[in-house]
Amino acid sequence: MRALVLGAKSAIAQAIVERLDGYDFALAARDSEELAPFAADLRLKRSCAVELIEFDALDTDALERFPHKVHDQCGPFDLVVLVFGYLGDQRAAERDTTAMARSLNVNFTGAAIALSHLANYLEESGKAGGIIGICSVAGDRGRQSNYLYGAAKGGLAIFLQGLRNRLASTPVHVLTVKPGFVDTPMTQDLDGLFLVASPAKVADDIVRAYKKKKDVLYTPFFWRWIMLIIKLVPERVFKKLKL
Amino acid sequence: MAKKTTTSGWGLYPRVDASVRRAHYRRDLRTDDETSVLPQGSCRSYGDACLHDHVVSTLPLKHLLDFDPEQGLLRAEAGVTIEDLIRFAVPRGFFPPVTPGTKFPTLGGCIAADVHGKNHHADGSIAGFVEDLEMVLADGSQVHCSRHRLPDLFWATLGGMGLTGFVYAATLRLKKISSAYIQQRSIKTANFAETCRIFAETQQQCTYSVAWIDSLKKGRQLGRGLILLGEHAPADQIKKKELFPLHAGSRLDVPFFFPDFALNTWSMRAFNTLYYHHQWSHSSTTTIHYNPYFYPLDMVHRWNRIYGRKGFLQYQVVVPFADGEEIMADVLGRIVHRGIPSLLTVLKTLGPANEGLLSFPIAGYTLALDIPFRNTDIMPFLRELNKSIVDAKGRVYLAKDAILEKEDFAAMYPKLEEFKRVKRLYDPEHRFRSRQSDRLGIT
Ligand SMILES: Cc1cc2nc3c(=O)[nH]c(=O)nc-3n(C[C@H](O)[C@H](O)[C@H](O)COP(=O)(O)OP(=O)(O)OC[C@H]3O[C@@H](n4cnc5c(N)ncnc54)[C@H](O)[C@@H]3O)c2cc1C
Numbered sequence A: 001m002r003a004l005v006l007g008a009k010s011a012i013a014q015a016i017v018e019r020l021d022g023y024d025f026a027l028a029a030r031d032s033e034e035l036a037p038f039a040a041d042l043r044l045k046r047s048c049a050v051e052l053i054e055f056d057a058l059d060t061d062a063l064e065r066f067p068h069k070v071h072d073q074c075g076p077f078d079l080v081v082l083v084f085g086y087l088g089d090q091r092a093a094e095r096d097t098t099a100m101a102r103s104l105n106v107n108f109t110g111a112a113i114a115l116s117h118l119a120n121y122l123e124e125s126g127k128a129g130g131i132i133g134i135c136s137v138a139g140d141r142g143r144q145s146n147y148l149y150g151a152a153k154g155g156l157a158i159f160l161q162g163l164r165n166r167l168a169s170t171p172v173h174v175l176t177v178k179p180g181f182v183d184t185p186m187t188q189d190l191d192g193l194f195l196v197a198s199p200a201k202v203a204d205d206i207v208r209a210y211k212k213k214k215d216v217l218y219t220p221f222f223w224r225w226i227m228l229i230i231k232l233v234p235e236r237v238f239k240k241l242k243l
Numbered sequence B: 001m002a003k004k005t006t007t008s009g010w011g012l013y014p015r016v017d018a019s020v021r022r023a024h025y026r027r028d029l030r031t032d033d034e035t036s037v038l039p040q041g042s043c044r045s046y047g048d049a050c051l052h053d054h055v056v057s058t059l060p061l062k063h064l065l066d067f068d069p070e071q072g073l074l075r076a077e078a079g080v081t082i083e084d085l086i087r088f089a090v091p092r093g094f095f096p097p098v099t100p101g102t103k104f105p106t107l108g109g110c111i112a113a114d115v116h117g118k119n120h121h122a123d124g125s126i127a128g129f130v131e132d133l134e135m136v137l138a139d140g141s142q143v144h145c146s147r148h149r150l151p152d153l154f155w156a157t158l159g160g161m162g163l164t165g166f167v168y169a170a171t172l173r174l175k176k177i178s179s180a181y182i183q184q185r186s187i188k189t190a191n192f193a194e195t196c197r198i199f200a201e202t203q204q205q206c207t208y209s210v211a212w213i214d215s216l217k218k219g220r221q222l223g224r225g226l227i228l229l230g231e232h233a234p235a236d237q238i239k240k241k242e243l244f245p246l247h248a249g250s251r252l253d254v255p256f257f258f259p260d261f262a263l264n265t266w267s268m269r270a271f272n273t274l275y276y277h278h279q280w281s282h283s284s285t286t287t288i289h290y291n292p293y294f295y296p297l298d299m300v301h302r303w304n305r306i307y308g309r310k311g312f313l314q315y316q317v318v319v320p321f322a323d324g325e326e327i328m329a330d331v332l333g334r335i336v337h338r339g340i341p342s343l344l345t346v347l348k349t350l351g352p353a354n355e356g357l358l359s360f361p362i363a364g365y366t367l368a369l370d371i372p373f374r375n376t377d378i379m380p381f382l383r384e385l386n387k388s389i390v391d392a393k394g395r396v397y398l399a400k401d402a403i404l405e406k407e408d409f410a411a412m413y414p415k416l417e418e419f420k421r422v423k424r425l426y427d428p429e430h431r432f433r434s435r436q437s438d439r440l441g442i443t
């Protein structure tokens, strides 16, 4: 079994890798060479095979060939863990086309195109496997503080839902993950966070949910209820809230 | 601007509001984001050695990079803790060659303090086992240093308290062991003189030794205690299923700060008396796991809160063997006389010094005890003690210090000028500094 991890430099990605027992890994990221220490550590402690491979979600043209590149360079794989994401600065992006495009293209367009081709690869291989896609609770309802990111992540969640439906009759399982706040470089300089979870906690939940073949995971679990309440607030009221 | 967090060493004094930047990759070890920085590990130094307005935490740099089982050489990033190291090494039949009395410090922190363990008299400090350092300097350059390559940088960094640059990774020579167990012999002593005599008698033959001192006994019983000697147990002595079992996590916690009255002379007396009389016979031998032997304090998570909110100082000094016995007895006597409630008071002999410019160990007796900050008049008392240590050609351990004065520091560390010269060479603008280095006039 080999897992392909997209965005392997993220703290959440690394915590997931540490918990996926029995797998070999293809770790994909930009400047993947920087993952050499992480890969060395894995090889020493777990005696598993670990390969590094360049991947940029914004390089749309390369995404179609990407599954075969991984297959050739790292070997066949049966699990795809999509972790990369880009938060950006909502206020700044409202007036800046490049920043706007970046958020949409990384979180949605790049993710969706990459996953489409990877899903084809997994389906064609005919083996049991899966796709884990990290979305966000921010994608459950648009809020002024992060609706660009939220829209893209929400779009990704719908994409994964469709993919799950398409692959339901195959041995490829699709898990959608919606984390709340997690203590990672993405949130290091943000104020006003609450109920912040550790990458370790989130990764525990993700790996357990994948093994149990869950479809949608909120992590930590209470975000399911928090988001339920938030979604129930009537739009009339919601639009006036400073969220 | 990064957020500010309240930071402190293990003694919880002083506290500094600092911006903490976490280093995930080697490229994050840079000095150009802030005017000056300090590398920070697990904050297991007690005072202000690990404190500064801007710190770069090396904790995410926790990867093992290479291991050669033939030579026992392990190359690892600086944020790897002694515990991480043990988890990897013990099942493979190796152990850290030198370990402090807790397994939570990082490799980087242990190098910066040039730590000593219970085997210092036999094996020296950690410097002797560091084969290579990979550093990132003030100007951003990456260099290797060792006893042979840039030895000036090497000997300024071992014991240099983070002031020469970031240690990114180190190659450490591990010790081969044949089980995870220690054969411990404990000897009860009646007073200070006997404690010193037994140290002298046992030095040659034992790898590990340390004395726990009953810090409330005065007069003729001053310095009574238990000397704990240890050897790695050979495999054929172990009657257990597994030869190399790892330790479990700690279950006990101190979830809140103890109020000041909780630790008074009476509760301390009860504790010390129980501990001393726990062993009936004059001498006894047992085989115990490495965890209770090396890391008894780790059993209680956040035990530093028992001294209360104001925090405490760990006072650790060393004085040369010549007159060392009288001077230590005098220092201990003055501390005991004040009724200072130190839960743990430890005496040990140290072997010869190395070439480390600010390394603490010199051949002699070292005494370490906890001094809670309750009332302010403790400062003049400690400064008086420091004068006596200066007179005795002894020194205070920087990894534990929070109050030493510039002049006393300069008198205690004769290679200070040489250290400053090397620091000017590699860090002319003082990009690396700490509360301690500012206080001591190094930066
Ligand atoms: C219960 C207890 C028992 C102890 N027993 C002993 C003992 O027996 N012997 C002994 O010698 N010490 C002992 N110590 C002290 C401890 O080992 C040292 O203070 C050690 O430096 C702590 O490491 P740390 O990772 O917590 O570093 P920190 O406390 O965070 O930092 C200590 C120093 O290391 C520097 N530093 C940290 N990482 C790096 C890096 N990557 N590059 C450059 N500089 C760096 C910092 O700038 C700072 O000056 C003990 C401490 C405790 C709490």
Ligand SMILES: NC(=O)c1ccc[n+]([C@@H]2O[C@H](COP(=O)([O-])OP(=O)(O)OC[C@H]3O[C@@H](n4cnc5c(N)ncnc54)[C@H](OP(=O)(O)O)[C@@H]3O)[C@@H](O)[C@H]2O)c1
Pocket (backbone or CB within 6 Å): A006, A007, A008, A009, A010, A011, A012, A013, A029, A030, A031, A055, A056, A057, A058, A083, A084, A085, A086, A087, A106, A134, A135, A136, A137, A178, A179, A180, A181, A182, A183, A184, A185, A186, A187
């Ligand atoms: N942290 C939270 O509170 C939180 C909450 C909900 C959801 N999430 C989601 O969880 C996932 C993991 O994030 P994290 O918190 O671990 O943050 P992180 O450490 O910032 O990880 C994000 C990763 O995405 C990568 N990335 C960005 N743009 C990319 C691109 N164009 N191509 C390839 N990779 C790219 C980054 O790689 P580089 O290192 O090369 O920049 C980085 O490793 C993300 O999808 C995030 O949206 C996080």
